[in-house]
Amino acid sequence: MKILVATDGSRAGLAALRFGTRLVGQNGAGELTVLTVYASPETGPAGVNGSAQREQAEHVLAEAAREVSRRGSPPARFELVRARGTDEIPEAISRTADRLQADLVVVGSEGRESLTEWVVG
Secondary structure (H helix, E strand, C coil), rough: CEEEEEEEHHHHHHHHHHHHHHHHHHHHEEEEEEEEECCCCCCCCCCHHHHHHHHHHHHHHHHHHHHHHCCCCCCCCEEEEEEECCCHHHHHHHHHHHHCCCEEEEEEEECCHHHHCCCCC
16 A cells, blocks of 8 residues: 655654554555645745745654654655645645555645645545
């Protein structure tokens, strides 16, 4: 089973990550990919907002890697994807799930501007 976990580093994101690692551990032959999508505007001075958002997303993935390691899960892949804006975050998750041919997508997010920024599938 191929499982994609999309997380923003929040408590809900951590819960999604724990759920995904538990499923992979139970399956034994599963594949786990952890995804963080960050929104980076195309306009404005180069690297101003996008750089800070990318750094935060890299921190989220590093924390996710530590959590996966602590849980003794099978090896996981960690991916960072840039979206041009918050409206494109669900599409980025969907494209990644399609590319990986994921059987299950687990999403955890809280504290975002609107619920439409994440798609649960």
